[in-house]
Amino acid sequence: MYVMKKTIILIGLLLVLPASIFAQEKKHEFVLGYGVTTHYAIREQMADIVGLVITLGVFDAGFKSGTGAFVLGYRYSVREKISIGLDGSYTKLKSVLKVGGEVVGNLNKHFYTIAPYVSYNYVKNGNLSMYSGIGLGYAFVKNVYTTGDGNEIVNTGEFAFHINAFGVRYGNKISAYAEAGYGYKGIMNFGVCINL
DSSP: OHHHHHHHHHHHHHHHHHHHHHHHHSOEEEEEEEEESOHHHHHHHHHHHHHHHHTTTSEEEEEEEEOOEEEEEEEEESSSSEEEEEEEEEEEEEEEEEETTEEEEEEEEEEEEEEEEEEEEEEEETTEEEEEEEEEEEEEEEEEEEETTEEEEEEEEEEEEEEEEEEEEEESSEEEEEEEEEETTOSEEEEEEEEO
């Protein structure tokens, strides 16, 4: 009888412990954020300057404004310090097209980015974590030219990336985060994480 009870307890522990360990290490996380000064915006501003120099000021695609980056992401903790996942982001940029100083139209660029993402938590202390990460993927770009003749849409695509140099997150089930880096999420991005 004693051996039977011991065996049942042992079997119970063998069934429960791995499940609890798995539940602690294999976490799902959803990220909702917003970033400012994306790689796309910086590049457009630099291209405007280069274009002005090359055409001696005759043609100007002057950068006017941008929405920043709206980010939706998913993370899966494969180990205590390593997460893998997927980022999706949207950014819109507006430019004014000028020829010889006269406005001839507008250009709106829509960047729809999707990128696998990996992050490494180098500090994890209670509700506080500090981490870095990298995302590499693809941006679908919709270019909408508006002139007196109407609209013209040109679809293109390009390599997309984001390097998160430093991120800090605080919270448990719902946490707030802030990150500094460069790429499709912006130089600074911040938001909330929901852990399941």
